[in-house]
Amino acid sequence: MPPSKNSKYVFASIATALFVFFLFAILIVLLVRNRDASRKILNEAQYNISDSSTISQTAIPDTRTTTGDSTTWTTVRPEQESFKSDGRTTQIYLPSTISPIEEITVPTRSLHVPHCDIPSTYESACPSIKRLSSTNGDQNGLIHAFDQIRQSSVLLSDTFRPVEYALNLSITDKNQNILGGSLDLLAEIVLKETNTILLHAGGHVQFPDDGKFTLWECANGRLICVNSITRLTDKNLVVISLSESLKPGTAIRLSIDKFESEIVGNPGLVVQMPSKWEKDRAWIVSTHNNHANTSRFVFPGVDEPQVVAALKLCLQHPKDTFARSNMPKESSSDSSDGHATTTCFHESPNIPAQLFAFVLFDNLKQINTNPNTSRPVNEKTTIETFVGKHLHNEDCQWILDEASQTLNKMTSLTSMQYPLEKLTILSTPIPTDGTRALGLIQLKETWIEYPKYFFPHSLLVSQVVQQWVSNMITICDKCIQEGLASYLEWTVTSAESISDTQSNNISRRFHETRNRLLHSESAVRTNMASLSINSLKPTTNRCADRTALVFYMLEQAYGQQAIANFLAVLFLKFSWGRCINAEELSLAFRSVANADGVFESFLDQSHEMVDDYPVIHINFANSSLVVSQDIDSSNKTYVIPVEVVDDARKISKVLLNDTQIAIHRTAAYVVAQPNTYARHIYNVENYAKLVDCVGDRGEDRCPSISRDSLANTFNDLCWALLHNRLNEADKTTQWRAVFERLVAHGNVVQGDCACCMEKQGAAKAQCRWTWRDRCSKITLLNAI
Structure with missing residues (x-):
């Protein structure tokens, strides 16, 4: 039976609907692919992976294994070692004025694969770029935008995130004062739509008029015209104005084919150019990586510590000089005239631009390993x-x-x-003690010459430690980062018996730093020395010192294994990634130790708290031990572990917060162990017992108390007296007896403290002004 007209109509409608649905599905797929194109390009560039690879949380570069004429790529998983090598290291001997220098090269491990390269055949139809100053009149309303930039704290990474730098630098003559360069930058637009690109470029970086700025939009493969280039010298910025806006997630490649950096006087460079008669001095041009915001004076980029990117570096330098950078050398070639050499290095992992480093030098001597030494061998790394x-x-x-x-x-x-x-270590004339760039350590040359002192050894260990802390991981709060590095340096020098002296003992260094820091903070708080002037020693970085003390305190409270587990969590989770904030650090520590509140109470807002520490009151009388914490006017309280030992060596450990803790204890006296960053104040009855521990036979009478504990006890007593924190005015007779006995021992208390404790101190010439200015204002002394 032939189909009716109605059935034919139904079949035709269904076929049409299916066809329209099919076209609509194809359109959706194309739109999704176009949306993801930029992200795919950035992932491939940053992690060097194919579609079949898996992006791990920790970005670990790939390795390449070469066998004969064939090459295979292997993605290294997180459980494998980063940057695996096949063990074949080639030694190439180059001519030198001193002795042959062994060049460390490795088989090509992650050959740079171009992503979103600008085609060499493209034809630009863009008008010429305007070169503006920030004071020029501009019809596009840029001046208002410049004023907004000046009035705010600009974070370039809020709108522009670099992924990969391909950087070429050139100095072909030792007397040259210009470092030439070009930059190819793969980046992503983030957070908000923009028609301007901001880069850091200090006053020492210049862009010649014949230089070109080219911007390529990766996903669609098209050129974006650059309208103008404007320098904001007071902000060390260059503003690149575009002909159209770019949306968030857009991948771009920015090419700057020419820039120049002044060498002499550049804060981002270390320069030593010996005269002709100084034949034994080395010629050196190197980066100075010890401070933030120095890379912007060498090359344009995003010079913010929280921004990490990969570096592909090539250096052109005089043929009779040598080049070193963060990574091992990949290749080298001579120029056609034979006067210069171009050295290229392997692509780095993601590190901040301030740690992009290089050294050009001649006339240095390479130290060869003594085969007779029993040096522990690191099989993976050549030093x-x-x-x-x-x-x-x-x-x-x-x-x-x-x-x-x-x-x-x-x-x-x-x-x-x-x-x-x-790992390259060089002796250079840097203005600071050392630098900590990945793979490239510079030590101040004068320190290398005095190995009998402890500091050169401590300095070297510190710079090697910061190959991990500052490079593999970065911490947003630089005070915490420097403090963690200091604590690890204490740990390494103590554990490995480096520079076999008493100075390397971690406990000794903790107590020295604690006393120095507490004394200096007392001076800051009162605008005068709370103890004798001789007891005050300046510290270069009180904030980092304080953080190191806190990490040692955590080790003493929770054990070395807790610290090791904490570090393992940090490096497993955050290696080669963005900087770690204080909250993430706290969560990492909580995950390995039952330490709720301790970490954050000491290390949150570390810069604001550099002069703060808890004051612990320990009241022991009639078999009752009460531990409490002073609450100051800011209502700041700490969560702090307190360890108290008695005459029978019985130890009580408590975690103190804003409430007092009472413990029944039968003992003659108690004293807090000096392994926390706090001051401890006792009641007069306990002080009277502790005075018996002073003197020639003190150790026999009080074997449970260390000399450090006793010294800290009476230092804190002096601080409490001079700061009017002893408020037991109803026990004047007992206090007078304690003070007289302490002064009689001669060397237990000194300076202003001894003057105020001595009854006849006001009549002594050396104490007269102290009594008038300080002692007479102390409530307890007036009551006595």
Whole structure:
């Protein structure tokens, strides 16, 4: 039976609907692919992965294994070692005025694969770029935008995030004062739509008029015209105005084909150019990576510590000089005229721009390993060391020994292998003690010459430690980052017996730093020395010192294994990623220790709290021990572990917050262990018992109290007296007896404290002004 007209109509309608649905599905797929194109390009550039690879939380660069003429790519998983090598290291000997220098090269590990490269055949139809100053009249309303930038704290990373720098730098003559360069930058637009690109570029960076700025939009493969280039010299910024706006998530490649940086006087460079008659001095041009915001004076980019990106660096330099950078050398070639060499390095992992580093040098001597030493071998990493020509090989072996010891110890502490095949250590004329760039350490040349002192050893260990802290991970709060590095340096030098002196003992360094810091903070609070002037020693970074004390305090309270687990969590979760904030640090510590509130109460807003510490009251009488905390006018309270020991060596550990803790205890006296960053104040009855522990036979009478504990006890007593914190005015007779006995011992209390404790102190010439200015204002002394 033939189909009716109605059935034919129904079949035709269904076919039409299916066809329209099919076209609509194709359109959706195309739109989704276009939306994801920028992100795919950025992921491939940043992690060097294919579609079949998996992006791990920790970005670990790929490795390449070469067998004969074939090459295979392998994605390294997180459980594998970063930057795996196939073990074949080539030694190339180059000519030198001193001795052959061993060049460390490795098989190509992650050959730079171009992503979103600007086609060489493209034809630009863009008008010429306007070169403006921030004071020029501009019809596009940029001046108003410039005023807004000046009036605010600009974070370039809020709108523009670099992913990869391809940087070429050139200095072809040793007397040249210009470092030439070009930059190819892969980046992403983030957060909000914009028609301007901001880069950091200090006053030492210039853009010649014949230089080109080219911007390529990656997903659609098209050119975006640059309308104008404007310098904001007071903000160290260059503003690139575009012909159209870019949406968030857009991947772009920005090419600057020419810029120039002045060498002499550049705060981002270290320069030593010896005269002709200084034949033994080295010629050196290097980056100065010890401070933030210095890379902007060498090359344009985003110079913010929380922004990390990969670096692909090539250096053109005089043929009779040598080049080192963060990464091992990948290739080198001579120029056609034979006067210059171009050295290219492997692509780095993601690190801040301020840690992009290089050194160009000649006339330095390489230290060779003494085969007769029992130096611990690091099988993965070769350590190369360059020092001044006048130093002897045997006098510098300690650098190789201690650097290798530190590499091994840090691997154990962090559960993270050092990621590079080489670590370069150089003696250079840097204005600071040392720099900590990944794979490239510079030490001040004067310190290298005095290994009998402890500081050069501490400095070297510190810089190696910061290969992990500052490079593999970065912490947003630089005070915490520097303090963690200091604590780890204390740990390594103590555990490895580096520079076999008493100075390397971690407990000793904790107490010295604690006393110095508490004394200096007393002076800051009162605008005068609370103790004798001789007891005050300046510290270069009180905030970092305070943080190091807190980490040691946490180790003493929760154990070394808790700290090791904490470090393992940090490096597993955050290696080569963005900076870690204080909340994430606190959560990481809570995950390995039952320490709710301790970490954050000391380390949140660390810069604002640099002069703050808890004051703990310990009242022990009639078998009752009561521990409480002073609450100051700001209502700031701490969560702090307190460890109290008695004459029978019985220890009580409490976690103190804003409430007091009462414990029944039968003992003659108690004293707090000096392993916390706090001051401890006791009642007069307990002080009277502790005075018996002073003197020649004090150790026999009080074997449970260490000398450090006793010294800290009476230092804190002096602080409490001079700051009017002893409020037991109804016990004047007992206080007078304690003071008289302490003064009679002669060396227990000194300075202003001794003057105020002595009844006849007001009549003594050396104490007269102290009594008038300080002692007469103390409530307890007036009552006595």
